[in-house]
Structures are given as structure tokens and as C-alpha cells.
């Protein structure tokens with residue numbers, strides 16, 4: 442069922458790589474809700490992933506850009522506004538990568554060149570795209586910009602490594618630029634703190650299967666999946682949420698408010714004897 446929530450709206454969706462990507466689901470739902478889309482990812486991801494297929498399905502135009510490269514972003518926003526014949530109504534930043542996580546460098550043995558890349562790709566790229574959009578005055582009044590985050594920005598989760606620092610920075614950028622964009626241009630900027638979700642980036646996190654099971658058991662409504670994340674993104678892009686800005690919104694089935702649940706306690710107690718000496 443479609444509500445036409447994004448009828449007449451034009452948006453850029455960054456970060457759809459394959460069918461499991463959260464951005465893929467957002468693009469599909471935004472299209473269904475009436476939006477016109479530009480899809481972007483790195484040139485390599487566009488060659489290797491199945492983004493072409495998504496572009497066909499959603500009548501979208503593909504414009505490659507490395508989100509850490511300001512020249513690429515300048516070109517992308519220019520081309521997107523030319524393509525749309527006017528300003529942009531919404532942007533999704535769904536980008537994350539940590540070379541430390543990929544190469545198994547633990548948090549007490551970080552490679553600092555990798556850390557810089559983690560921060561640049563996963564957080565500073567958000568500032569870069571906001572600054573480019575700001576300088577080009579590319580976003581319509583009452584536009585909406587969303588980036589995807591994770592609760593590791595607030596709480597330490599084993600194995601999430603330097604991505605936790607990147608997410609803390611990402612959320613801070615949303616507030617800092619959200620103030621400027623809100624004050625001067627009536628544009629809102631929010632982050633969504635999403636449940637663990639089975640995607641290419643997600644499955645790179647250490648012990649991901651156990652983590653997903655844990656958060657599923659801890660959340661009264663269960664984990665939110667990519668489609669449910671898309672639902673929240675679309676509602677934040679729509680005119681129904683015009684006064685929500687500078688927020689980090691948990692889309693996590695209630696996990697962020699829990700301490701211990703009956704379902705998690707049951708598993709914990711079952712393994713207690715076995716694990717008494719576990720570290």
C-alpha cells in the first residue's frame with residue numbers, strides 16, 4: 442500500500458550496494474511513495490554491486506561519487522539538481538566502513554591511518570555532503586537529511602571497534618549542522634539509530650550473529666529490519682515530520698531502553714554454569 446508520502450519530492454540516496462543494504466530498501470520505499478531518485482555510491486561499488494538493477498526498478502539515475510571526496514560531491518549535487526530541474530528535498534547518508542574492523546585490528550591495537558579512513562568514510566563524509574549542499578544551496582525549504590547510526594555511539598558494544606567513535610561523530614555532525622540548516626534554511630537533519638541488520642557492512646562486525654540474537658531477545662518488539670528502517674526514513678523525509686530535527690531516533694524495538702529481558706535472562710541462565718569462568 443502506498444500513501445504517496447513523497448509525491449513530487451526529489452532525493453539522493455547514498456549507499457545502496459545490494460539487496461540487503463538498508464539504502465536499497467529506502468530507495469524502493471521512497472520510489473513507491475512517489476519520490477524521484479538519484480542513487481549514488483563509489484564507482485567500484487557501482488561496478489561490483491547490483492545498483493543498476495535498483496536504478497531500473499526505481500526509475501533512478503545513477504551518479505557515482507566517493508563520499509570522502511568533496512569534488513565528487515560537488516559534481517554529484519550539481520548533476521542531481523540539473524537532473525531534477527530544481528533543488529533536492531531529501532538525502533540519505535547510508536555509508537559506513539572501518540578498515541580496522543575489516544583487517545581485524547582491535548580497539549587496543551588500532552592502525553591510525555585506518556582510523557582516519559573510518560572517520561572520513563563513516564562520519565566526515567556526512568559533513569562534506571552537508572557542506573557541499575549548503576554552499577550550493579541545493580536543499581529545498583523543509584527538506585530532510587538523514588544519516589544511519591548505531592547505539593555504539595552511546596554505549597560500548599564488544600567488537601564494534603572504531604565504528605563507535607565514527608557514529609558518535611556522525612551524530613554530533615547531525616546536531617551541529619542541523620542547527621545551521623534549521624536556522625537559516627528550515628531544513629532538518631536527523632540520525633536513525635538502527636538495530637543490528639544483516640547487510641554487507643553489518644556482517645563485518647565481530648560476533649554479529651550472537652549480537653543480533655541478543656538484541657532480538659532484549660527488545661520487546663524485536664529487532665527492526667531494513668524495511669522497517671526504510672519506513673522511518675520515508676516518514677522523516679515526508680512533510681509529516683517537519684519539526685523533528687537534530688535528533689537521534691532509535692529504531693530498535695525498544696532495545697535502547699532495556700537493561701535485561703526475560704528472553705535474554707533465559708539464555709544467560711541456561712549457560713551460566715558452562716560459562717562461569719568465561720572472560
Ligand SMILES: NC(=O)c1ccc[n+]([C@@H]2O[C@H](COP(=O)([O-])OP(=O)(O)OC[C@H]3O[C@@H](n4cnc5c(N)ncnc54)[C@H](O)[C@@H]3O)[C@@H](O)[C@H]2O)c1
Nearest residue numbers: 456458462463486508536537589635637638640641642643
Ligand atoms: N547493518 C547494521 O547492523 C547497521 C546497524 C546500524 C547502522 N547501520 C549503518 O547503516 C549504514 C548502511 O550500512 P548497511 O548495513 O546497509 O551496509 P552496506 O554495506 O550495504 O552499506 C554500506 C555502504 O557504504 C558504501 N560506501 C563505503 N565507502 C564509501 C565511500 N567512500 N563513498 C560512498 N559510499 C561508500 C558502500 O559501498 C555501501 O554501499 C551504515 O552507516 C551503517 O553503519 C548499519
